[in-house]
Amino acid sequence: MGSKQKNRSGKRIFLIVLIILVTTLGGALLFYSNGIGATSMTSKNVTVTIKQGSTSYEVLEQLDEAGLVNSRLAGRIYMKFCAPDNLKANVYAFNKNMTLEEIIRAINIADKKYLLHKKFTVIEGSTIPQAAVKIADITGASKKKVLKQWSDRNYLKTLIDKYWFLNDDILGKNVMYPLEGYFYPGTYFVMSEKPSVKECTEQMLDHMDKKLKSIKPDMEKSRFSIRELIIFASIVESEANFEEDMSAIAGVFMNRLNKNMNLQSDVTINYATQKKHVDVTVVETKIDSKYNTYKYKGLPPGPICFVLTDTIKSCINYEKNDYLYFFATKDGQVIYSRTYAEHQRVVQENKWY
Numbered sequence: 001m002g003s004k005q006k007n008r009s010g011k012r013i014f015l016i017v018l019i020i021l022v023t024t025l026g027g028a029l030l031f032y033s034n035g036i037g038a039t040s041m042t043s044k045n046v047t048v049t050i051k052q053g054s055t056s057y058e059v060l061e062q063l064d065e066a067g068l069v070n071s072r073l074a075g076r077i078y079m080k081f082c083a084p085d086n087l088k089a090n091v092y093a094f095n096k097n098m099t100l101e102e103i104i105r106a107i108n109i110a111d112k113k114y115l116l117h118k119k120f121t122v123i124e125g126s127t128i129p130q131a132a133v134k135i136a137d138i139t140g141a142s143k144k145k146v147l148k149q150w151s152d153r154n155y156l157k158t159l160i161d162k163y164w165f166l167n168d169d170i171l172g173k174n175v176m177y178p179l180e181g182y183f184y185p186g187t188y189f190v191m192s193e194k195p196s197v198k199e200c201t202e203q204m205l206d207h208m209d210k211k212l213k214s215i216k217p218d219m220e221k222s223r224f225s226i227r228e229l230i231i232f233a234s235i236v237e238s239e240a241n242f243e244e245d246m247s248a249i250a251g252v253f254m255n256r257l258n259k260n261m262n263l264q265s266d267v268t269i270n271y272a273t274q275k276k277h278v279d280v281t282v283v284e285t286k287i288d289s290k291y292n293t294y295k296y297k298g299l300p301p302g303p304i305c306f307v308l309t310d311t312i313k314s315c316i317n318y319e320k321n322d323y324l325y326f327f328a329t330k331d332g333q334v335i336y337s338r339t340y341a342e343h344q345r346v347v348q349e350n351k352w353y
Contacts, residue, residue, distance in 0.1 A: 035074020040096035052089040084108045091116045093189040124185040124308045128177035135200050149197045174290040174301040181230050181303025184208040233312045234303035238267035241332040250318035263293035271304040279353045
């Protein structure tokens, strides 16, 4: 009996030790796997400059600073046993949804897919002519040539077929720039050595596609069509100085539409004249342009700038108020009024231009 009890006791100890070893090993493997995995499930591009002569650990440090490493310890283990010695110096554009293994493999061969040649930025509130300057600089084409491409009806029809948020309304005779409002604001990384206007255009539209799909269910609940909502949001984007004002300003414009009043938005006048100033004149409010919301009721025929999804959401979830007018002071504070007489007093007391 004594020897049997000893054998059982020995087996228990062996099993306990084995379980501890397996658990420890499993935990270590899980830690390592997560440590060299992607730092994000969502897509976000970051640039990394690998300097000439960088050691594998220096490369790891640069990747960590760029937010591409989950665990420095796991990363050091990977670099010691798995990383190649010949890591190529260059400027790379990686994505946070890439694993450390994928990134190191790309650096090892200087994969052209990830080499950053150029980048450009589209700012919210900016317009097609401003974007054309950026694309002209990137592609080497003239601004005139870029705008011509963006007005080519045959090309635009191919884009309408490709992107769900574009329709034949962009081809309307009163539309100044067909693709206005449809390039999503952000910084774009160009991987081609000689990018074309079409390549850059579709890169921006692809991003717009992705961003709009994320709020498509909310957009479809709006009283507006997709295009009308983007037009409406572009006016709010241009009028508001701060994000916190957008919902209330959207509420003012919604009230005016509901009362069949002209929007009377100065920023639509600026778009019609292609000037940007706060002191819109009486003469300018009488110009014969469908973008002139002093002269024509309803929305203009197209968006007047590029917009963020946050702005679109502010317009969908606009503040329900009873204001019909607003005025921005020099420091950006917005004062709202219910009547024209009240609004006039606010302007007289606070006019700064």
